[in-house]
Amino acid sequence: xxxxxxxxxxxxxxxxxxxxHEDTYGAEALNRTFTSHPxxxxxxxxxxxxxxxxxxxxxxxxxxxxxxxxxxxxxxxxGALDKLSDMHAHxxxxxxANFPILAHNILVTLAIxxxxxxxxxxxxxLDKFLCEVGDALTHKYR
Amino acid sequence: MTLTxxxxxxxxxxxxxxxxxxxxxxxxxxxxLFTCFGQSKTYFxxxxxxxxxxxxxxxxxxxxxxxxxxxxHLDNLPQALSKLSDLHAYxxxxxxANFQLLSHSxxxxxxxxxxxxxxxxxxxxxxxxxxxxxGVLTSKYR
Numbered sequence: 460x461x462x463x464x465x466x467x468x469x470x471x472x473x474x475x476x477x478x479x480h481e482d483t484y485g486a487e488a489l490n491r492t493f494t495s496h497p498x499x500x501x502x503x504x505x506x507x508x509x510x511x512x513x514x515x516x517x518x519x520x521x522x523x524x525x526x527x528x529x530x531x532x533x534x535x536x537x538g539a540l541d542k543l544s545d546m547h548a549h550x551x552x553x554x555x556a557n558f559p560i561l562a563h564n565i566l567v568t569l570a571i572x573x574x575x576x577x578x579x580x581x582x583x584x585l586d587k588f589l590c591e592v593g594d595a596l597t598h599k600y601r
Numbered sequence: 602m603t604l605t606x607x608x609x610x611x612x613x614x615x616x617x618x619x620x621x622x623x624x625x626x627x628x629x630x631x632x633x634l635f636t637c638f639g640q641s642k643t644y645f646x647x648x649x650x651x652x653x654x655x656x657x658x659x660x661x662x663x664x665x666x667x668x669x670x671x672x673x674h675l676d677n678l679p680q681a682l683s684k685l686s687d688l689h690a691y692x693x694x695x696x697x698a699n700f701q702l703l704s705h706s707x708x709x710x711x712x713x714x715x716x717x718x719x720x721x722x723x724x725x726x727x728x729x730x731x732x733x734x735x736g737v738l739t740s741k742y743r
Binding site: 487490491494495510563566567568570571572574577579580582583586 | 629632633636637652705708709710712713714716719721722724725728
């Protein structure tokens with residue numbers, strides 16, 4: 460997965476609009492993920508996953524903030540996510556199949572809130588970016 | 602794939618709003634599909650796939666129209682979609698992987714145009730619905 464200069468520009472454009480809304484958008488993306496694909500809740504035993512719960516907001520903020528940070532390093536996403544990559548490989552071990560599911564729900568959430576920003580061109584760039592992030596977080600599994 | 606009564610109600614409700622714009626929405630969903638997942642263009646070498654083209658509008662209306670037809674036969678999708686199922690199995694032979702890509706593209710399009718209606722519950726219902734339709738369309742492949 461190679462992100463072109465145009466892709467990087469599109470990713471920045473979209474994620475600039477996410478800044479300041481990391482917790483709201485993150486909570487919504489997670490809620491949509493858990494609603495459409497309940498098997499993903501397996502990694503969150505004991506957490507309050509009700510829509511708009513404090514946990515969803517705090518975890519959603521974590522996830523979206525990590526994406527915003529990674530977007531500042533589109534030419535070195537693996538490097539930017541190195542610590543998170545270790546965490547996913549040795550601690551969390553989220554099945555790689557779940558990353559496209561989360562990516563889909565992030566894109567739906569962004570389409571809900573930023574319909575004019577998520578043009579088809581931005582959509583494909585963000586999809587590529589989220590694929591690369593998923594790869595970066597799962598590449599140390601084995 | 603089993604649609605609950607609540608799922609069915611959500612599918613029918615949103616279809617009510619979609620039915621008046623199948624050309625524009627269908628064209629956008631297809632354009633997002635072809636932009637994000639270039640491999641899907643392989644089945645359309647005879648089409649003008651540029652944004653807003655007459656081909657995209659006509660075919661987009663056909664695709665969403667079929668979903669609308671399915672929405673009014675939710676209790677008997679195999680029979681309602683039998684002819685389309687034959688078409689896909691013996692004629693078109695669209696690789697089953699593409700149905701998920703189209704589902705994603707349709708969902709992002711719906712999210713962008715109906716932010717208030719495409720709630721997490723509606724998204725889940727439509728994800729299941731499109732999945733069920735896709736299952737019928739690929740059921741006779743082998």
